[in-house]
Amino acid sequence: MTYTRVEYISVHISFLMLFFVTLSNFINLFYEIDRFDHFSKNSMTIASLCITGFTIIRCLQTRHLPLGNLYESLMFLSWGFSLLYSISNVGNKNGLSGAILAPSAMLTHAFATSSLPHKMQQSTLLVPASQSHWLMMHVSTTSISYATSLSGSLLAIVLLSLFYGEGDSYFVVNLEHNFKKSISRLNSRTNIKTDARNSLYLLLLNSRKCQLINYLDKWAYQTISLGFSLLTIGILSGAVWANEARGSYWSWDPKETWALVTRLIYATYLHTKINEKWMGEGPAAAASMGFFLVWIRFLGVNLLGVGLHSYGWLV
Numbered sequence: 001m002t003y004t005r006v007e008y009i010s011v012h013i014s015f016l017m018l019f020f021v022t023l024s025n026f027i028n029l030f031y032e033i034d035r036f037d038h039f040s041k042n043s044m045t046i047a048s049l050c051i052t053g054f055t056i057i058r059c060l061q062t063r064h065l066p067l068g069n070l071y072e073s074l075m076f077l078s079w080g081f082s083l084l085y086s087i088s089n090v091g092n093k094n095g096l097s098g099a100i101l102a103p104s105a106m107l108t109h110a111f112a113t114s115s116l117p118h119k120m121q122q123s124t125l126l127v128p129a130s131q132s133h134w135l136m137m138h139v140s141t142t143s144i145s146y147a148t149s150l151s152g153s154l155l156a157i158v159l160l161s162l163f164y165g166e167g168d169s170y171f172v173v174n175l176e177h178n179f180k181k182s183i184s185r186l187n188s189r190t191n192i193k194t195d196a197r198n199s200l201y202l203l204l205l206n207s208r209k210c211q212l213i214n215y216l217d218k219w220a221y222q223t224i225s226l227g228f229s230l231l232t233i234g235i236l237s238g239a240v241w242a243n244e245a246r247g248s249y250w251s252w253d254p255k256e257t258w259a260l261v262t263r264l265i266y267a268t269y270l271h272t273k274i275n276e277k278w279m280g281e282g283p284a285a286a287a288s289m290g291f292f293l294v295w296i297r298f299l300g301v302n303l304l305g306v307g308l309h310s311y312g313w314l315v
Helices: 002-028 034-062 070-088 096-114 134-164 170-189 194-246 254-274 281-304
Strands: none
Touching: 002 034, 002 070, 002 096, 034 070, 034 096, 070 096, 070 134, 096 134, 134 194, 134 281, 194 254, 194 281, 254 281
8 A cells, every 4th residue: 555655646746747847848948047957957857766766666566677568668668758858968958859858758657647547557467478587678678769769760850840841940930039139139239230140140040050950960860879779689688588488589470570660760760871872851751750660569559459569458
């Protein structure tokens, strides 16, 4: 009873903190407020600690890594997003990654706690096939690869919006808002002719847009590279585990098949980044496709209840 109450409190506090972090990051995209930045970091730390506490409580209850059902996997995914948020803020003054990771953590958390049936949120015993030392390596590395791959794909989607978007794009409007303030301050200090001022404004805006594109491209590549490595480890460890449990390394289970497709898409993206002939929209489009493939693999197969890896409740 005590464990259940502490778990309940931890889950709801973490969701509240994630909501505040999402809201403050959204505001900071338009108005840079130092207090909101500090508040976001502290709130995300509290949320991460609460989700960590939830994980520890489940470990004490079930005596295994709490990744035995969809609810626990989603909570672990939310924790992964919060961890990436903290990592992205180390020495980084651009709040764009936080504006992507915080909503991802909050929405994942909200889906787990609000949409899944109450029975699925209860801790359960593992089936005999899952009672293996490979559980921790396979499931944890695969789950973290979800978080990193999804984050990289979201950054690539934003990057595509900058490539194809026009001047009224959301992020370009934010850049214009910031630079209008910079130009106004410059005008108050110096006497610059209108033509020269407009040229300076366009130069600064284009420079900042290029910096933002380079920033997004860099972070997308780094996170997807990490996710690709973790996914590879997850597939290999899963194959060894499957051989021990079922006597076959690969059975073309729906989730295994989608894992292979996802890995091939991300491998294509990484190859295009190495090949300098493919630059700009091409790699970003390949990385964006990974976002939908990961969700099909992680959520779609589970909810449809097909295959050996499903926690389905729709069928």
